[in-house]
Amino acid sequence: MATILIIDDNPTNRDTYDDILTSDGHSCLTASSGEEGLAKLTAAIVDVVLCDLKLPNLDGLGTMELAHEKHPGLPWVLITGHGNEETAVSAIKQGAFNYLTKPVDLSRLRATLESATRLASTTRENQALRKELGFDEALDRIIGTSAAIKNVKAMIRQVASADTTVLIEGESGTGKELIADAVHALSKRSSLPYIKINTAAIPHDLIESELFGHEKGSFTGAIQQKKGKFEACDNGSLFLDEIGEMPLDAQVKLLRVLQDGRFHRVGGTQELNTDVRLICATNRNLKEEVLENNFRMDLYYRLNVITIRVPPLRERREDIPVLTTFFIDRFNNKHGGNKTASDELLQVVRRQDWHGNVRELENTLEKCYILSLGSVIGAEHITSDNWEAPTSPTAVPSAHPQVPQASPASQDPATNSLNDIQTLIGLPLDEVERRHILATLDHCNGNKSKAARLLQIGLKTLYRKLEKYGTDAG
Ligand SMILES: Nc1ncnc2c1ncn2[C@@H]1O[C@H](COP(=O)(O)OP(=O)(O)OP(=O)(O)O)[C@@H](O)[C@H]1O
Ligand SMILES: [Mg+2]
Known part of the structure; x- marks a missing residue:
């Protein structure tokens, strides 16, 4: 029998499902919100989730999306109100196992959960087998057949279990975050916290507080004590993205915590201990940053114990067609299509330099995917390095053509959006x-x-x- 997590904010519904499924011999966990459901998923091994679509705050779909990041393939059965079938169908496209419409029919509930449970056990057996054979989900997400990517994967396998600091260097968009995820997923800390922070996204004066926490009143706005990521991540892995952007003051504190695992909260006197594995990434050349006095040499040597260098896409061109096919498959799933790449497209993408690397390739292909009308995607929508709107030379190039553009009712969308931007x-x-x-x-x-x-x-x-x-x- 299975372990089923029931997420529903309505206590009567929750108890009813709980009673029925428990008397069928399943063991049930319950949660009244998406957030609580996610917490239960980290604390217990669950086979199937039965989740109401409408939940306060984080809805059923959002909960599923977050849950699938950590537990890909976990069968998710959504319960939808009458008239929500369209959402339910798109939920299935996004990875839900099935949906049930309210009022829930008992025999359908049982049948659906039974097939979901069967899927869960097959998936688990497959995963175990794949692991035995040396495959791993997190490594499979890194697509590429070049020697460079094979080396990167071999290195991830080797260093993941070593528990030392790992530095990942590579141009923007080369997949450094995917690599960091795989290092954590393959490490013995994989079931423990994994926290990511992007140094460049945090204002300089808040970085220390973000990493090490602060005491109440330690600076204007510090209205209560706050734990930092090093505390929250104890025993787990911390991914510090864009480490090259770290201000020098924070570098000193980081060095200290790397040396002996000790730190103080900002404004605090108590010395705290932490055991965190650091994974860092940078698209700068840290060695050059050291020579220019932007980065501390002692910290650089601490971080540089094991370095994984990811070459730019233009130096591993054989990955480009493989990635192209992979992304088009992904867009087929996302948009519900069945398109393929033309030979011409594969040749054109292979020749380009892709200075934004895999990210630029992915975005460009998605534009081609959306703009192409037939089932074969040609190269006609690919421009040189940058995207150019094909018709209006004055329009501001849009990085996201699939996002609804300015309403056709406005006289001149380009001018309107420029005015908006000027404010x-x-x-x-x-x-x-x-x-x-x-x-x-x-x-x-x-x-x-x-x-x-x-x-x-x-x-x-x-x-x-x-x-x-x-x-x-x-
Ligand atoms: N080898 C790969 N296989 C599949 N997807 C990839 C690969 N490399 C990168 N991607 C995808 O490209 C995008 C950019 O990757 P990622 O965010 O890991 O790059 P990055 O090196 O961290 O970039 P930045 O320095 O700008 O943060 C993501 O959507 C990622 O999933
Ligand atoms: Mg990144």
Whole structure:
């Protein structure tokens, strides 16, 4: 029999499902919100999730998206209200196992859960077998057949279990974060906390507090004591992205914690201990930063114990067609299509230099995917390095053509959006981002999953940003 997690904010429904499934011999866990459900998933091994679509705050779809990051393939059965079938169908495209419509029919509930449980056990057996054969989910996500990628994967396997600091160097968009994820996933800390922070996204004066926490009253705005990531991540791995952006003061504290695992919260006197494995990434040349006195030499040597260098895509061109096919498959799943790449497209993409590396390739291909009409994607929508709007030479190039553009009712969308943008001139980039995110959230009536989808960022990233802004919404 299976372990089933029931997520529903309505206590009567929750208890009813719990009673029925328990009397069928399953063991049930219950949660009244998406957040509580996610916490239960980290604490217990669950076979199937039965989840209401409508939940306060984080909805059923958003919960599934976050859960699948940590537990890919976990069968998710959504319960939807009458008239929500369209959402339910798109949920299936996003990875839900199935959906049930309210009022839930008992025999359908039992049959659906039974097949979901069967899937869970097959998936587990496959995973065990794949592990035995030396495959690993996290490594499989790194696509590429070049010698360079094979070396990177071999290195990940080798260093993951070593528990030392790992530095990942490579140009922007080369896949450093995927590599960091794999190092953690293959390490013996894999079931323990894994926290990511992007140094470049945090204002300089808040970095120390973010990493090491602060005591109440230690600076204006420190209204209560806060734990930093080194405390939250005890026994786990911390991914410090864009480490090259770290201010020198914070570098001193980081060095200390790397040397002896000790630190103080900002404004605190108590010495605290932590056991954290650090994984760092940078798209700068840290050695040059040391020579220019932007990065401490002693810290550089501490971080540089094991370095994984990811070559740019133009130095491993054989990965380009493989990645292209992979991304088109992914877009087929995402958009529900069945398109393939033409030979011409494969040749053209292989010849380009892709200075934005895999990220640029992925974004460009998605534009081609959306713009191509037939089932074979040609090369006609690929321009040189940059995206250019094919018809309007005055339009501001859009990085995200699939996002709804300015309404056709406005006279001149390009001028309108330029005027809008001009009102932001003079504001720091961080503030512009904050306003944009909060306005999008407002537009989505506070629905974070929807806002994250519109912003084309992960839900986790949205949460992180809201937390950074200190809004109630976070
Ligand atoms: N080898 C790969 N296989 C599949 N997807 C990849 C690969 N490399 C990168 N990607 C994808 O490209 C995008 C960029 O990758 P990632 O964020 O890991 O890059 P990065 O090196 O951390 O970039 P930056 O320095 O700008 O933060 C992501 O969507 C990632 O999933
Ligand atoms: Mg990155």
